[in-house]
Amino acid sequence: MNELVVTVPATSANLGPGFDCLGLALDLWNTTTFRIGGDGIQVCVKGEGAGQLPEDSGNLVVQAFTALYVRREATMPRDLQIECHNLIPLSSGLGSSTAAILTGLIAANFFLGQPLSKLDLLRMTIDIEGHADNAxxxxxxxxxxxxxxVHPPVVRPYPLPALNVVAVVPEVRLPTREARAALPEKIVRADAIFNLNRLALLIDALREGDRRLLLTAMDDRIHQPYRFPLIPGSHAAVLAARELGAAAALSGAGPSVIAFANDNAYAVANAIQAAFRNAGVNTRCYHFTPTMQAARWYG
Structure with a gap:
């Protein structure tokens, strides 16, 4: 096959207490078409990142694609056209870099005859990105x-009921490197126990769609208290959502805030955006449902 289409969903990680181990797929997708042929490596980016992302070998999709060919000691296609239709906002805590890496790896794996399993693809994404939850x-x-x-990674997916998810993306630049640097080297025992307890409750609350339990289960003491000061308005935004009965947290390392609403999703979104606005920060808002669909490809 000389053509392949890859679609990868947005993701939210950490989800309060689930630091570096819990992720959620969301119904917002990047779709990328690969065609063998043309003249050299050509990349066209449409949608999110158009005019910002590299349209050459510096593009993260191309870098991941190349990395797998290098690892397999295979010869890269000399002529490759890549057309990216991106809906996932960049640098938002909604998994845009993970989507790019997976897109490149999935495509390379396909053209190489699919030597890697899903767990192999996950392991390589971890090697490139450094963490596993979004991937x-x-x-x-x-x-x-x-x-x-552990090798291979242990993955436990859970089906979910229909949930109303709000994500508010503030216009705040927060490099992952800076967000990581804000975390303490050590945590106290009480905070570790607190997060272990809340993580167990969170998985149960999400699987059952128990929004009241979610209000307790989304609490965290390991990463959010150290990252809120880096994102003006974020702590107030989480509290504003909670006042309306919606459990909220930073999405990934931030800067986005994600909330699980009842039938009041628009009121929750307005409250979160107002909190950011009061801090002088402009925002964009997304309304999602979790998706049970995983990354997929067809050629």
């Missing part, structure tokens, strides 16, 4: 718990 959710769909420190 596991994108590759397996739904809510996913992942242990990445």
């Amino acid at each position: 596991a959710a994108a590759l397996f769909g739904g809510l996913v718990l992942v242990a990445a420190d």
Whole structure:
């Protein structure tokens, strides 16, 4: 086959207490078409990132594609056209970089005859990106718990009921490197126990769609208290959502805030945006449902 289409969902990781081990696939997709042929490596980016992302070998999709060919000691196609239709906002905590890496790896794996399994693709994504939660959710769909420190990684996907998810993306630049640097080297025992307890409750609350339990289960002491000060308005936004009965947290390392609403999703979104606005920060808002569909490809 000389043509392949890859679609990868947006993802939200951490989800309060689920630091680096819990991810959720969301119904917002990047779709990328690969064609063997043309003249050299050509990339066209449409939608999110158009005019910003590299349209040459510096593009993250191309870098991931190339990395797998290098690892397999295979010869790269000399002529490759890549057309990216991106809906996932960049640098938002909604898994845009993970989507790009997986897109490149999935395509390379396809053209190489699919020597890698899903777990192999997950392991290589971890090697490139450094963490597993977004990638596991994108590759397996739904809510996913992942242990990445074993080989192969252990992945446990969970089906979910219909949930109303709001994500508010503030215009705040927060490099992942800076968000990681804000975390303490050590945590106290009480905070570790707190997060272990809340993580167990969170998985149960999401699987049952128990929004009242979610209000307790989304609490965190390991990463959010250290990252809220980096994102003006974010702590107030989480509290504003909670006042309306919606459990909220940073999405990934931020800067986005994600909330699980009842039938009041638009009121929750307005409250979160107002909190950011009061801090002088402009925002964009998305309304999602979790998706059980994983990354997929067809040629």
